[in-house]
Amino acid sequence: NHARVESLVVSHYHKGADEQYLRELTIIRDIPTALVQGQLFLVYQPKVDIKSNTCHCVETLIRWQHPTLGFLPPDEFILLAEKSGNISIISDWVVKTAITQLAAWKQQGITLTVAINLSAHDLTNDNFANDIQQLLQQHHLPPHALSIEVTEGAVMKDAQKVIAVLQSFRDIGLSIAIDDFGTGHSSLAYLKLLPVNEVKIDRSFIKDIHIDETDLMIVNTSIKLIKGLGLTVVAEGVESEDGIDILRKLDCDTIQGYVYSKPLKADELMLWLADFNQ
Numbered sequence: 001n002h003a004r005v006e007s008l009v010v011s012h013y014h015k016g017a018d019e020q021y022l023r024e025l026t027i028i029r030d031i032p033t034a035l036v037q038g039q040l041f042l043v044y045q046p047k048v049d050i051k052s053n054t055c056h057c058v059e060t061l062i063r064w065q066h067p068t069l070g071f072l073p074p075d076e077f078i079l080l081a082e083k084s085g086n087i088s089i090i091s092d093w094v095v096k097t098a099i100t101q102l103a104a105w106k107q108q109g110i111t112l113t114v115a116i117n118l119s120a121h122d123l124t125n126d127n128f129a130n131d132i133q134q135l136l137q138q139h140h141l142p143p144h145a146l147s148i149e150v151t152e153g154a155v156m157k158d159a160q161k162v163i164a165v166l167q168s169f170r171d172i173g174l175s176i177a178i179d180d181f182g183t184g185h186s187s188l189a190y191l192k193l194l195p196v197n198e199v200k201i202d203r204s205f206i207k208d209i210h211i212d213e214t215d216l217m218i219v220n221t222s223i224k225l226i227k228g229l230g231l232t233v234v235a236e237g238v239e240s241e242d243g244i245d246i247l248r249k250l251d252c253d254t255i256q257g258y259v260y261s262k263p264l265k266a267d268e269l270m271l272w273l274a275d276f277n278q
């Protein structure tokens, strides 16, 4: 009884924490329903090749329109899905939806590569590459229509296992990017061991590049290193024209950021692409 009173008192004094806890429980509980009821959707952000000033690749990012909680960005539910063991059903849905979209675009004569974000748990699934390959074949799409983004942190969790799964993606012809580079405490030596094609420098180093000399130096050095390893380099989260100019001078390959476009719904993306690539 004493414990019960105490817990009531604690909950009274931590109302904010309780509310947050309930919100998280609701999110976890509702993930399976969201999938069945079509509450999840994908948006697509252009990745611009700054040499040719064209866009042939987009990154897909997940969104959730929740019936009572409203709009939820991935930062609110991806980690909870990982912790509650629900991430693989989300990742399966993302892969299916992205491939269906690619097939629809192909029908309209539009050739694009879609990059999907995978989680640490997906990188322990030995069958994933096989499943993806089958789906691509069913839709008569080449493997390079899809690419994979994984964070440094996800790779470092179980590097040996993850390298084997990444290799299985590469074996079926998918290209792989390391996401949020610079935030994951990985040793630079790992870049050499990982079967990757592309490295995306995290937005935290990019956002002030036009005003912060230290960031400029870090990005300059990172680009040299990444390109020295023969990999493609992407700058994430570029918001200004100044940023584009600087990154072009530093020999960056690809830019992603609000300066070009926010993530867009599929039909908005078609309009953006028609305008940009004309």
Ligand code: C2E
Pocket: 045, 060, 061, 062, 073, 074, 075, 078, 094, 117, 118, 119, 149, 179, 180, 236, 237, 238, 239, 256, 257, 258, 259, 263
């Ligand atoms: P990320 O893969 O590093 O994606 C980049 C994030 O930065 C996206 O946020 C994007 O909307 C945002 N962004 C892009 N350009 C700019 C810019 O110029 N300025 C600013 N301030 N932000 C910019 P978003 O969509 O909220 O996604 C956050 C993270 O959630 C992603 O980071 C990714 O790690 C994860 N995520 C998104 N979709 C999925 C998914 O389908 N599956 C998994 N497992 N994770 C996902």
Ligand code: MG
Pocket: 059, 117, 149, 179
């Ligand atoms: Mg990403």
Ligand code: MG
Pocket: 179, 180, 200, 202, 203, 236
């Ligand atoms: Mg990123």
Ligand code: MG
Pocket: 180
């Ligand atoms: Mg991120």
